[in-house]
Amino acid sequence: xxxxxxxxxxxxxxxxxxxxxxxxxxxxxxxxxxxxxxxxYDVPSGATRGGHAHKKCQQIIIALSGSFEVVLDDGERRKTxxxxxxxxxxxxxxxxxxxxxxxxxxxxxxxxxxxxxxxxDYIRDYETFKRQVKNGGWK
Ligand code: TYD
Numbered sequence: 198x199x200x201x202x203x204x205x206x207x208x209x210x211x212x213x214x215x216x217x218x219x220x221x222x223x224x225x226x227x228x229x230x231x232x233x234x235x236x237x238y239d240v241p242s243g244a245t246r247g248g249h250a251h252k253k254c255q256q257i258i259i260a261l262s263g264s265f266e267v268v269l270d271d272g273e274r275r276k277t278x279x280x281x282x283x284x285x286x287x288x289x290x291x292x293x294x295x296x297x298x299x300x301x302x303x304x305x306x307x308x309x310x311x312x313x314x315x316x317x318d319y320i321r322d323y324e325t326f327k328r329q330v331k332n333g334g335w336k
Contacts, residue, residue, distance in 0.1 A: 199271040199335060203293060205278065206257065206286040219284045221309070228288065229255045229311035236261070237297070237306040246297040246306070250320045252334075255311040257286040258297075263304025270294040272330030280306075292335030294326050 208226055211218045223231050237246055247267075258267060264281035271293055278287050281301075286309070289295060297306060312318060320326045329335075 198274055199290070199292065200269060200274045200276050202288075202290045203269050203271075203276060203278075204288050206288050208259075208284045208286060210284045217284075221286070226286075227257060227309060231309055232312050233310040233314060235308050235310070235314075237308075238304075240265075240300040240304060240306075242300065242302065244298075244300065246300075247295040248321065250292055250294045250326045251312075252318050252320065253291055253312055254318055255291055256289045257309040258289065259283060259286045259307045259309075261305040261307045263301040265300040265304050265306060266298050268296045268298065272327050290335075292330070294320075294323065 206226060208219045208221055221227060240246065258280065260280035261283050264279065267278045267280060267287055267289075269276050269278065269289065280287060300306075320329065
């Protein structure tokens with residue numbers, strides 16, 4: 198199933214009494230070239246982000262601070278990931294519908310993305326997404 202390609206990546210963690218450090222290297226930890234980074238912050242409680250799929254974009258989402266849930270949907274199956282530690286990244290390949298919800302206060306969601314921003318890469322209508330899956334969009 199395509200949903201099984203969505204997975205948690207563990208980033209290195211250097212723990213010291215003076216604080217922890219994690220790092221991310223393109224070829225070693227990210228399975229695509231890094232073209233863009235963006236972050237969500239000041240998300241009001243009860244708000245939902247996402248609500249779309251991408252035709253080409255691959256993405257990694259990290260809870261740099263706080264916590265939230267990411268509901269993923271490949272058009273056939275759904276899976277929910279709870280992100281609450283900055284050394285876990287959720288890898289989302291192309292053609293997966295995502296919703297981010299239940300943000301804790303002060304949460305920061307960092308996204309590392311394989312493409313520059315392009316609205317034409319978005320599918321924002323769920324029925325269109327389902328149709329594209331049915332027509333073999335991301336086989
Ligand atoms: P959107 O991707 O819909 O946000 P989310 O999926 O996190 O809920 O983007 C919200 C707005 O920000 C939309 O008008 C497009 C714009 N935007 C950019 O200009 N550049 C970017 O890199 C991103 C991710 C969004």
